[in-house]
Amino acid sequence: MADLSGDDVQGPVIVVSNRGPVSYACGEGGRTAERGTGGLVTALSGLARHLDDAVWICAALTDEDGVVSREHDGGAFALDIDGQQTGLQLRMLELDPDAQHKFYAIISNPMLWFIQHYLWDLSKSPDITTREIDAFDNGYVSVNTRFADSVAEEVGARGGRATVMVHDYHFYLVGAQVRARCPDVLLHHFVHIPWPHPDAWRVLPPSMREAIFNGLLGNDVVAFHSERYARNFVLGCQELGLIADLESLEIDLGDRRVVARWYPISVDPSQIETTAQSGQMAEHLKRLTANRREHMILRVDRADLSKNILRGFRAFDTLLDDHPELAGRTTFLALLQPSRQDVTEYVDYLEHIRRLVADVNLKHGTPDWQPIELNLDGGFDQVVAAYKLFDVLMVNAIFDGMNLVAKEAVLVNENDGVLALSENTGAYEELGAFAVTLHPFDVQQQADALFAALTMERRERRERRLACAAIVRENTVAKWLHEQMLDLRHLGGHPPAAPPKN
Amino acid sequence: MADLSGDDVQGPVIVVSNRGPVSYACGEGGRTAERGTGGLVTALSGLARHLDDAVWICAALTDEDGVVSREHDGGAFALDIDGQQTGLQLRMLELDPDAQHKFYAIISNPMLWFIQHYLWDLSKSPDITTREIDAFDNGYVSVNTRFADSVAEEVGARGGRATVMVHDYHFYLVGAQVRARCPDVLLHHFVHIPWPHPDAWRVLPPSMREAIFNGLLGNDVVAFHSERYARNFVLGCQELGLIADLESLEIDLGDRRVVARWYPISVDPSQIETTAQSGQMAEHLKRLTANRREHMILRVDRADLSKNILRGFRAFDTLLDDHPELAGRTTFLALLQPSRQDVTEYVDYLEHIRRLVADVNLKHGTPDWQPIELNLDGGFDQVVAAYKLFDVLMVNAIFDGMNLVAKEAVLVNENDGVLALSENTGAYEELGAFAVTLHPFDVQQQADALFAALTMERRERRERRLACAAIVRENTVAKWLHEQMLDLRHLGGHPPAAPPKN
Known part of the structure; x- marks a missing residue:
């Protein structure tokens, strides 16, 4: 530091x-x-x-x-x-x-x-x-x-x-x-x-x-x-x-x-790591672990139009179409923070998100499995707990100045989680070499990239995550x-x- | 040449x-x-x-x-x-x-x-x-x-x-x-x-x-x-x-x-001028002249999203709000050519245009005066006849490679017509100095610019039109x-x- x-x-x-x-x-x-x-x-x-x-x-x-x-x-x-x-x-x-x-x-x-x-x-x-x-x-x-x-x-x-x-x-x-x-x-x-x-x-x-x-x-x-x-x-x-x-x-x-x-x-690694080790984690981890299936895809975003949330869900929909073997075994946990609800475009956007989630869940879900878990009211503790557990973190922003979620998540993940990162984020310049690249308008490519990340060998997952974490730890705020x-x-x-x- | x-x-x-x-x-x-x-x-x-x-x-x-x-x-x-x-x-x-x-x-x-x-x-x-x-x-x-x-x-x-x-x-x-x-x-x-x-x-x-x-x-x-x-x-x-x-x-x-x-x-001046002098003009001119009020604003475009047709009508709506004295004395003639109706976005766009025209006409119109005359099926002869008559030609494209309508119209206009031209057209580099500038996203500015053009002194109108025509005549295709x-x-x-x- x-x-x-x-x-x-x-x-x-x-x-x-x-x-x-x-x-x-x-x-x-x-x-x-x-x-x-x-x-x-x-x-x-x-x-x-x-x-x-x-x-x-x-x-x-x-x-x-x-x-x-x-x-x-x-x-x-x-x-x-x-x-x-x-x-x-x-x-x-x-x-x-x-x-x-x-x-x-x-x-x-x-x-x-x-x-x-x-x-x-x-x-x-x-x-x-x-x-x-x-x-x-x-x-x-x-x-x-x-x-x-x-x-x-x-x-x-x-x-x-x-x-x-x-x-x-x-x-x-x-x-x-x-x-x-x-x-x-x-x-x-x-x-x-x-x-x-x-x-x-x-x-x-x-x-x-x-x-x-x-x-x-x-x-x-x-x-x-x-x-x-x-x-x-x-x-x-x-x-x-x-x-x-x-x-x-x-x-x-x-x-x-x-x-x-x-x-x-960047972020302050010690601050995130302190949160990750705090006592508040236990309850969130317990709940998330109880709910989770074999694979967890995670996204954490403000519900902002720049974050490309709709195409992310469409990519997951495509993934389930292309790989029916993932049904019942994979959950997309979306921790979204409603934002700027005094602006019409944002109200409409959140409504689109809700409708699309309902559609995808209706199409692929079963009585005991909802493909997408949409959570609009979680606090930062829950976010950090989810950071620890994900298999794949999806950051598919249309354009994003930096994207600190990517940097936070790779620091504290404990599951050899793979970062799937949009080429149009500022963070991509630093972490792109060790991430799975997402082309934010290409829904098919995102579905393919999610599949590649989910099926990646454990050792490669670990090496990529460690490389990303080392970069973030080196380049602090x-x-x-x-x-x-x-x-x-x-x-x-x-x-x-x-x-x-x- | x-x-x-x-x-x-x-x-x-x-x-x-x-x-x-x-x-x-x-x-x-x-x-x-x-x-x-x-x-x-x-x-x-x-x-x-x-x-x-x-x-x-x-x-x-x-x-x-x-x-x-x-x-x-x-x-x-x-x-x-x-x-x-x-x-x-x-x-x-x-x-x-x-x-x-x-x-x-x-x-x-x-x-x-x-x-x-x-x-x-x-x-x-x-x-x-x-x-x-x-x-x-x-x-x-x-x-x-x-x-x-x-x-x-x-x-x-x-x-x-x-x-x-x-x-x-x-x-x-x-x-x-x-x-x-x-x-x-x-x-x-x-x-x-x-x-x-x-x-x-x-x-x-x-x-x-x-x-x-x-x-x-x-x-x-x-x-x-x-x-x-x-x-x-x-x-x-x-x-x-x-x-x-x-x-x-x-x-x-x-x-x-x-x-x-x-x-x-550019265009071929002799070709446009030949059309303008052809016998087919008479009937169109007669009809357009019979219908016209004191002021005629004209636009001629493919019904393409890049042409900024909605904001043009909103600007005209604003003009009529700001200057009630123009009511009954001004017509906006829109000669639009439906385009690419096999593409959803274009079908929707044309529908938006129709609805907006209906709204503006309902709001400002009277039993014997429709503020906007929307024409979707005219041929080139009618276009050239309208070129001859306009007081103001509105070209407010969002972005446009060149825009040849502007170049054609200034050649054959016979009414000291003013070119109101988007700063985002290729044509603006050549004709902008003699046009009334339009900022294509600024509805208020477009309304103000239309008013300035409509109330411009006849001599200035003439000089500007002649300057534009000279440039087009010099720089032929x-x-x-x-x-x-x-x-x-x-x-x-x-x-x-x-x-x-x-």
Whole structure:
């Protein structure tokens, strides 16, 4: 595991993301603070221990987040979790609900998410109408401005120098706004989802797409999960008429340059392994083991259109057609987390999933065997228990920025489980050589690949799983962050001076 | 108009396209031969007059085409139309109906057409199943092989040297097959539809997408309508691991190189103008003029998903919402040609169109005024009559290789008609500066653009129309072909020797 230390960054660090490291709730026993489970939270929390001054700006998403925010007058406060100091300061921004809805439920999702995953059914949708234009101007722009204002305040309070790290597709406009007001900061934006080809951006009118590119070009570094995404970003800059080099991935803006880089995100192995060894596993393992047949195919996904859940079930249907000997001996366990149910496309998608599962179960099932077990309300403990048991993990995403399920699962599986992985995931660049490749639109190929994985010799299964696990264990999320920090020091030229300790 | 002469090409020319220069039918008065109306037919027929030896290989598409083909034992014959020699030889290939269906109705349309216009609704379709794999192997591959065999025969009959010009998305595999058997030919493939970014090709499994790229790489020149498409092709070659240069648009295959080029296709102005002046116009003009209100918006399209017909009507709906003063004074005349009604997506699309028209007419119409006049069965004469009369021509295609409607219409309009043109058409590169720009997904912007066009000062309308017409008159389809021929001589290095005259 890479050594993460304060040497990586000098001076204050300001992190911006929509979801913060903690989420507050108010229960009968008083206020509770639930720590975010994502790798980003873990990595940045780990980094914070080595920093003199780190502040994380996020949205106040729960009612209790709002209460906490107001208790600190919307300013930063030292973040304690379970009575322990984290070393982080937290600033939660309470947003106008109308602006937040427009920002999140109209522009960020589905608009940008669908564009970046190539999900729009272009002959029918989307329509850009006054609703979308209003949501951009009075939602996306105003929320981005609100965050940029807060960043500028925090930078100002630190004498104008800091390293600012902005995360994901919610905040494409922050970079340019901060740059304009804080010329001496080092600005870094990480895009956690795919960056598509320039043509995909043509769904947006020029004013919006140019705002997005110009917003990102306010940064010193625009970072992605893979070279492919970084190249697509540079191609988009070329379309804007900028001098942008596909070899060096640099954009020359005359007075300064912007670099596109790629750093494949990962997980925190020790965190997953700790969960896998926790006491809560026993009950889940018992139930899953009692239910299981000879073969268990597993998928774990948000119920998102990009995850290709329908074709996964169709492939399983085809598998059972092609190999009737598997009937009664194989179960496809699908642990799906319903998502974004305020967006029509997602409601429809979940309905399609339910119907398809019913169809496949009706077609192939018997009184004592349901081919697909669809579970929409499991927690992370159940997920990790299933990770331990699967024979084949299916990750057949249409397009996926990285896919951390693949990385988590290979770490803790105890059944020589085979990773069946879409060629269109970021993770494929690292793990593809030891996975069974899935071509996400090719239902027949996926059925064949599932069969190959299910019938693979135990020794080969073991070797592949161990190889995948070794790669993930080597390339941790801490290393991911570390490498970005090193590059930032190098690329920034003159790192911000260390501030006085508060 | 560029001078097209035999100097452009030495030696025999072999043309390959699915639809040939003529279509036979058998009526009461005996066999009739209807000449194709496309610019390609005109241009190549024009060229043929200057060539010693030109043979056009196409599919026998009608029953009578099949009869004609059999009369010549499937070989080439001198093509006469209306008793006049054309100078062309024609070879019509009768295809196995099953193979032809797979080749055309499954792979070419919708599969390739949808991929190349970004039309797939990827979270739902397409599925690659045994049906598609079979259609590729036993339809697309076998029809391509059949055409390649015929090309090789014609080349062989000419001592192994010829210039072979293959057209469009039906025949991506022909180049490599001909190259393997006829190493001394000069091979040129023109793609008449957009070439999308590499990610779009990921809908196909690697075996198919690599077959397509490798097929095209059998050519010396792969030609497109715009630099954008040529660049996308080169990017796709880079993804295959080839040495491909985005500046020179050359692909280095070691023993030889392939160049991507672009030549925007056009129309034959004299042909359109002749039609516009023909006697058949009078009746159509009379009817259209009697029906017209103060303003006429026109669209002329195949009812294809790429044409963005739904959003066009939604924009008109928005226009009438925003500007009630236009009610009763404006008609949107839509001359749509139903297309590919053997493909589900097209049947559904036409149904959506009908319903939307009914909705808009119900919402805004009055007993004596229907806002949208939908016409699904007009001929070309009616189209040209409407070209003469429109105030605004709407071309709002999602993506369109070129769009010749825009070019035809500006030539013959007699009403200072304004071209409202999608930024995503090939034609936009030439005509965009004098058109009103449409952003095809932005319904509000299209409504605003229609209003701007309808209320534009007469003088500006005239100047814009004249500027567009001058550009089209300068860049004819003859020039388009001429430039390709010149480049072929240059790029080919050593042009094939002139064969003995037959």
